[in-house]
Amino acid sequence: VIQSRPMTDINSITHPADRLLAAIDSKRAPVCVGLDPVVEKLPVALRPEEEDDAESIAYAMEEFCFEIIEAVSPSIPCVKLQSACFERYGHHGWISLQALIQGTTQEKMQIILDAKRGDIGISAEHYAAANFQDIPGIGAFAPDWLTINSYLGEDGITPFLKHERHGAFAMVRTSNPGGDAIQNLRLQDGRTVAQAVGELIASVGAGFVGERGFSSLGAVVGATKREDAARLREIMPQQLFLVPGYGAQGGGIDDVLPCFKSDGAGALVTASRSVIYAFEPNDPNWMKSVADAAAKFADEVGQAVGNR
């Protein structure tokens, strides 16, 4: 099984990969719960008072996410917030996203903001500042990690690595059906496009490695791409893999194991819908159902990785 380390003070760990690994150790499970809140799926008790008001809806989603974080925190070290779900509600969604990130301590939960940001150098610097720097009068947004694009190359990536407590997961191999059309193309030298992107990420990330050997530049590698994961693991030995697609998207335990290194470290498996909607809408004990689903998910992955 994975060795557990005492969680003395996760907040005191500066490097984002070291901090995330410490959080994973403390829960003995390399897993993440994806928070993709959709108003129609909220428990009846949390439905917004005003159905036609973005502020009410965003606030209901915020409450739901805070409750989920509370429910899953005994077994889960990390949550991933889907920015798109909040952006649907304009600045009200933005306020809720900020409240969630600022209102959750790193001790309780590591936070990935899944916003897939990226642009050419100067604009990437603005995006990095938007996420990781102090906003005057508001404070820092400051998710521990942000998902980013890799298509723009190095000067679109490095701006996100200059904020020492924060890291970025760059898209390498996505979990969706359409991803193959570009990512799986074969280059003249025999590599796939995703493998070439992986080499770029490994190279750019090499300057940002923490004490435990992982970079603050990680990689998104979908759970549905089992055949590619082992090769990408070799190409990116210093990258933490964020592995979405487990559960509802069809990825299973055998699909995600190749994302881990032989010592059981190196990946963070993400499930979303199968955990956060593991209840009947009218269930007054919906938080218990979510907590149970989270514990089962954490146990399933933790056991499989520990017992390889």
Place this chain on the structure above:
Amino acid sequence: VIQSRPMTDINSITHPADRLLAAIDSKRAPVCVGLDPVVEKLPVALRPEEEDDAESIAYAMEEFCFEIIEAVSPSIPCVKLQSACFERYGHHGWISLQALIQGTTQEKMQIILDAKRGDIGISAEHYAAANFQDIPGIGAFAPDWLTINSYLGEDGITPFLKHERHGAFAMVRTSNPGGDAIQNLRLQDGRTVAQAVGELIASVGAGFVGERGFSSLGAVVGATKREDAARLREIMPQQLFLVPGYGAQGGGIDDVLPCFKSDGAGALVTASRSVIYAFEPNDPNWMKSVADAAAKFADEVGQAVGNR
């Protein structure tokens, strides 16, 4: 020279490519001004009252952008708002971005929101809704166009094409130095990655073509990639090209001409810093300087395209 059509009622044109082409015709210039506001560069007269307050800063940026839109509107059919510059100021930035888009009629100016959004299918649908659908209590954000990622493939793109008045420019070949690392790789079949992405965009966009032969799915093709532009133009005959990198990033008129078709249509050349900061900070007539720089830019590109 480019034929001018009477601009009877641009708002009444539903298809975003037809509408953008009508706007281009009305100004006789296939150009766009990029609004990348940075507080340090604002005219002294517009500097925020409170330097340490995101709301003051965002409002100053909003005022600046409204003034720029007013100044350049006699010669420029389209502006591109850089989302990252606004996101730096949290929800206050969001409110200003919304005010700018909602407060500018399509008759006056077509608007591209440069946000480089994209994710797998269901999340892409949320992003499309965030930008193109009505937000209850707030109204639609509704830029005419949005820039998007192409790395995730078809199911990451089509959600942005389902809102009939709106279009998307997908990143194909970016203007930054780092773009080559991925986009210029050579595939086994001889194409570059950018060319393969271009074929995907052409294929996906084929179902969304307007009366004038252009799709509501366009392509971002940087002005600094002259050697690639002609081939990409062949690959994507139905795509409008959004061509950033003119001026400050080093692209010149000869670099952008291959982005146009032989009839002078098909591209929108974007300049940002060289227009919006064409003044001394203390200049009380800074709007005149910006208007002059915009007119010169529009004339330069309009003449060159018209005289090929």
